[in-house]
Amino acid sequence: MKKYTDTGKKDTRSGFGAGLLEAGRKDPRVLALTADLKGSLKMDAFAAEFPDRFIQCGIAEANMVGAAAGLAISGKIPFIGSFAEFVTGRVYDQVRQAVAYGKANVKIASSHAGITLGEDGATHQTMEDIALMRALPGMVVINPCDFNQTKAATLAAAAWDGPVYLRFGRPGVPNFTPEDQEFIIGKALVMNEGADVTILATGHLVWESLLAAEQLEAEGISAEVLDIATIKPLDEQAILASVGKTGAVVIAEEHNSAGGLGEAVAGLLVREAPAPAEFINGGDRFGQTGTPSALMKAYGLDAEHIAEAARKAVGRK
């Protein structure tokens, strides 16, 4: 199987910061807005280079969403950044009316997503955001897997004409995809070819799935890993081609069971080509305080659990 090299741990939010700066250099219409989380969102470099295009909104997320819609209607390309919970659940009605229904070209930069936010606990660990954003007509939902891919996805979001939800995280995680890659919205990436089982993973769980595939290979199970960086629109063709070949699937995400990638894929497979499926997700639970790695293990979101799910899926064929 293909081997990936961890070139060093980096946080995906810094990939966003790097992408935002580059997008800002490419297009003067790109703006950055935040609700008192400039540093957390890694907007410092953008704000330093483009002080007139950085808009501090204070701790008032609802207004930030509306103001961004107004800026977008005027022809700007605003990125609004905050913690995932505060740019989704807290402002769902604003995102729904002013951005999605309002067809405003706003990019939602959603950091500290999932349980790997860690010690702050469940108030800040949203595991429901993908479901909320997926439910909005016309909303693009992207959850890249590492620093390099988040940077590329940020540039792709800036170039996309329409609302985008871009989800990334806080902890340092392996950076293993190519530098300066092109990110194509709506395209799944085959990370590793295999014959016995497909693992569809998004975000931080792509790396964990590659580790799982290595474990499985040692046992004689050939796993194909797809990076589903865009959850909506879903690359149905790539998923059906892979599951059609392997006949079994595991869907892995740092999100709760309701409304995430797992249910999106399940809906597709039930309609087109039913196959044994196993799900790796946070279930129907809130998070809690802990280190990111302890939480990933406790909630079953790591390579060991993915490998176990793959064995189960293969056994059900």
Next chain:
Amino acid sequence: MTKNKEQLREISTQVRRDIVRMVSLAGCGHPGGSMSSAGILTELYFNQMKHDPATWTRDGKGQDVFILSAGHLTPVYYSILARTGYFPVSELATFRRFGARLQGHPSVQKGLPGVYQASGSLGQGLSVAAGLALAKKMDGAEERVYVLCGDGESEEGQIWEAGMFAVHYGLDNLIAMTDWNGQQIDGTVASVAGEGDLKAKWEAWDWNVIVADGHDFDAIAGAIAAAKANRGSGKPTMILFKTVMGYGVDFMAGTCKWHGKAPNAEQCAEALSQLGETPLGDF
């Protein structure tokens, strides 16, 4: 070009006739606040705003922009847009019908000319207007952004978030107006939420605040002129227009009962008879 008081009275009476007929035809809708704000929007669109339906684009380039934050006031909004030439007056008959561009609340989904943004879920329009005003500042544009809010709507927290933002960014090209009719669905604003003295509240928020009679065209024109003259102060303006919900028809006036209720055929006829026909003609 500029309409005199007699013409404004005629237009606003026709707009109120449109409101009554649209809501009556649809069998639903929001006549109360539409009637109270008809004079304000007549003066704004016919005499005050720099706008041109022929060159209108949603990005608002080269034009003054208007956002209806109190999105349920579509009857007055659509009537004004039609009668200033954004779309045919006859289209008012499609209000709230399946497939219509004239959705129950403003929508950009079907590309209705003159409408910049969706609204209906209350409290959001002032933020959107602030974003539009900030963009005009960034672009060095001379045009202004106007927004109409309700007094009931001002119970929403987001209004006050936007109030802080507009001051922080010195949006003196933003002219907000509140239709201060004192009524909301469940009763008077005072009885429902005790909103209190809006003037004192906006002054505390450090806005340039003007209070005016929203049914007196001289007062409306004077208030908007004063708001325009405020450019350069670094402060946004809030004009609190004292109005009467349901203004123009005696049995609809001064009560929350007509906030969101359609007159039946008999009531419609009575309302139209009170308003009186105008040479502008019904749709």
